[in-house]
Amino acid sequence: MFGRFAPVSAARTGFSFVFDASDGPRNCLRGCCSKRSSNYVLGQRALKKKPGVERQTEERSPCQLILDCFDRQYTKELGDFWPSARRVLLEPKSWQYGVMLNRFTSLEDIKDVLQSKGFSSFLPPQATDVPAVPCPGSTAGWAHKRPPKSDEDSEIQSGSRELPSETLSLSHPPPTALQCYIHPSALRFPSQDHWPGRLKQYYLLNAASLLPVLALQVRDGEKVLDLCSAPGGKALAIMQTATPAVLCCNEPDPHRRAWLTRTLDSFLPQSLSDRVVICDQDGRHFGLREPRTYDKVLADVPCSNDRSWLYSSSSQQGERRLSERTRLPGLQAQLLRSALAAVRPGGAVVYSTCTLSSAENSAVVEAVLHTFPDAEPEDLWEDLAKPLSDHFAVVRDVAVAAASYRHKPGLLVVPQPGRTWGPMFLCRIRRKG
Numbered sequence: 491m492f493g494r495f496a497p498v499s500a501a502r503t504g505f506s507f508v509f510d511a512s513d514g515p516r517n518c519l520r521g522c523c524s525k526r527s528s529n530y531v532l533g534q535r536a537l538k539k540k541p542g543v544e545r546q547t548e549e550r551s552p553c554q555l556i557l558d559c560f561d562r563q564y565t566k567e568l569g570d571f572w573p574s575a576r577r578v579l580l581e582p583k584s585w586q587y588g589v590m591l592n593r594f595t596s597l598e599d600i601k602d603v604l605q606s607k608g609f610s611s612f613l614p615p616q617a618t619d620v621p622a623v624p625c626p627g628s629t630a631g632w633a634h635k636r637p638p639k640s641d642e643d644s645e646i647q648s649g650s651r652e653l654p655s656e657t658l659s660l661s662h663p664p665p666t667a668l669q670c671y672i673h674p675s676a677l678r679f680p681s682q683d684h685w686p687g688r689l690k691q692y693y694l695l696n697a698a699s700l701l702p703v704l705a706l707q708v709r710d711g712e713k714v715l716d717l718c719s720a721p722g723g724k725a726l727a728i729m730q731t732a733t734p735a736v737l738c739c740n741e742p743d744p745h746r747r748a749w750l751t752r753t754l755d756s757f758l759p760q761s762l763s764d765r766v767v768i769c770d771q772d773g774r775h776f777g778l779r780e781p782r783t784y785d786k787v788l789a790d791v792p793c794s795n796d797r798s799w800l801y802s803s804s805s806q807q808g809e810r811r812l813s814e815r816t817r818l819p820g821l822q823a824q825l826l827r828s829a830l831a832a833v834r835p836g837g838a839v840v841y842s843t844c845t846l847s848s849a850e851n852s853a854v855v856e857a858v859l860h861t862f863p864d865a866e867p868e869d870l871w872e873d874l875a876k877p878l879s880d881h882f883a884v885v886r887d888v889a890v891a892a893a894s895y896r897h898k899p900g901l902l903v904v905p906q907p908g909r910t911w912g913p914m915f916l917c918r919i920r921r922k923g
Contacts (some may be wrong), residue, residue, distance in 0.1 A: 552580060553802040559812055560800065560846075567848050571734055571885060571904050575846070575913075578855020578905040586910045588697030589679050590723075591669040594728055594759050601671075604679070609671040612697065612881045613704075640760035648874075666704065668730045672697050676910070690756045695723050698882060698903040698914035702790060702842035703727040705918045706872055711735050712785035716772050717829050720746035722753030724790055727871065729766070730760060738784070740769045740776060774824040777831025785837045789829040791822045793843035793850050797915050815847075819854050826858045830865050841900075842916040851915040852898040856922045859899070864922045875901050883909050 557580075564572040578584055589604060591597050682690045703724055708714055716725045719739035728737060739754070741747040747770060758766060771779065794815045795897045801810040822843070829839045843850050859865060875884040883906040886897050900917030 541751070546564070550801045550803075552800050553805065553808040555808040555812065556800050556802055560796070564846055568846065568885075568904065569584070571883075571906075574907055577907050578907060578910045579796060583699060584676050584907070584910055585797075585905075586672060586676050586697070587678050588695050588700070588911075589671040590693045590695055590700065590727060590730065591671070592689060592691050592693065592726075592760075593667060593669070594757070595689045597669075597691060600691045601738050604671045607673070607677065607679075608675075609673045609677075609679070611669050611671050612878065613668055613670060633912045666731055668700065668704070668727060670695075670697055670700055674908070684752070684756050689759060691839050693726055693757065694843075695810055696911055696914070697910035699723060700727055700843070701874065701878075701882070701901075701903065701914060702788060702840045702916045703731060705874055705916055706786050706788055706838065706840045708732045708734055708786055713783065714738070715776070715780075715784040715787045715832055716740065717776060717789045717825060718788060718791055719768075719831075720750040722750045724788060725750075725754065725766075726757050728788070729762070732764065733762075738765045738769055739766065740771055740773060742770045742772055744770075755913070767826050774828050777828035781831050782834045784833050787829040787833045787839045789825050789839060790842045791825045792818065793822065793845045794818060794847060795844050796846055797844070816820075819857075821851050822854045823858050826854060827862065827879055829922060830858070830862055830919065833921050835864075835921055837923075839865075839921070840916060841919065842914065844913055845915065846902065846904065846913045848898075851902065852900050854918070855899045855917050859919070865919050867923065868918045868920055869897075870901050870916070870918055871897075881909060882911050 560576070560579075561572075564575070568575065571825045589609065591600065636749065679692070679694060681694055684690065705842070706714075706728070708728055710733045712732070713736045714728060714734045716728065717740050719725050720741040720743070722739065725737060725739045728734070739750060741750050747768060751768060754766060766899050792809065794918055799808075799811050802811055826839070826841050829841070834838050841855055845851070855867065859867065871886065875882075875886075878884070883904050884901050885904055887902050899919075903912035903914040905912045
């Protein structure tokens with residue numbers, strides 16, 4: 491059932507988990523954490539789809555209840571950015587899609603086709619390309635070990651908030667082995683079918699979902715945790731940027747874990763079987779079980795995915811989701827604390843969501859940092875936002891106090907006409923050590 495990437499068995503934590511397939515992908519968890527109904531479980535409909543290819547949204551009408559909520563909240567939080575973002579979210583046919591290439595396959599023919607259709611890569615290649623790992627003919631019989639323990643020796647004003655609107659001077663994005671092709675219009679590249687024994691050449695996604703991976707700055711030989719991993723797009727992106735010693739992909743829900751396994755099986759070669767492991771732990775408690783273990787941790791947490799929730803199938807579903815939305819920040823804070831506990835001193839955590847809601851973004855980060863004194867956020871404006879400003883509309887919250895002006899932690903990608911990527915929030919946090 492799980493093919494080459496068989497999940498590592500872990501002790502269950504006694505939480506119930508319900509998967510609502512009608513809600514589409516997302517999110518793992520995250521154990522009870524799997525974001526659902528009462529008793530820590532927030533309800534199956536809180537599932538968030540990873541930002542990416544939205545299925546058949548152009549044929550659906552927006553949920554007026556959700557739209558009214560967005561209008562009230564985002565008019566206050568985003569100011570002049572909201573009307574244009576609203577237009578994008580209400581016009582799925584305008585949404586752009588990225589094509590992330592798989593470095594473990596032959597890519598010359600795909601690159602030629604993409605370029606002939608007007609696609610271009612928004613990231614420059616490394617000076618020395620990372621060599622592709624040869625893909626053996628056989629793709630069966632994989633087994634995984636639990637990731638080894640580390641040796642401690644060896645991301646306003648209320649009412650009318652300001653957001654920066656200055657024109658950014660462009661610089662060059664940081665070089666990376668990751669290759670993602672985008673098109674200036676909403677041209678959609680066809681998806682590839684899965685063929686047993688043959689790796690797919692590319693993965694379709696919302697290109698903004700790559701920014702948390704770029705912010706994580708994974709290096710060869712590092713131990714990396716993807717705390718909320720399904721359906722696997724960001725795990726794939728991590729493996730495109732570097733070759734970590736271990737990439738632990740955590741997903742407690744069995745349905746979503748099977749989906750994650752199929753994704754990895756379709757894109758990663760057998761030669762990586764000793765590096766990529768799949769775990770089924772409760773994400774809220776991962777850091778307690780494996781403290782100070784990882785060099786980098788990605789916490790792409792369950793959230794009220796604006797693109798998906800706006801197209802709730804009924805007013806009843808919209809009501810349930812709005813009710814669940816008020817409880818999500820508590821779950822998100824638990825996951826972020828767990829991520830910070832799992833990272834080693836000196837290591838980094840990237841917290842990310844695909845919602846515009848400040849209650850699930852900067853507010854969660856600030857609340858956790860208030861109780862985690864040995865962690866501090868890092869400014870991504872110069873390193874990430876400016877270099878990519880030609881492709882992404884990136885803003886950051888500002889808070890104005892009586893005698894101070896400061897930026898809130900993190901960056902927010904706001905969908906805008908011609909740059910419809912997002913929503914995506916990300917914040918990098920460094921654990922002091």
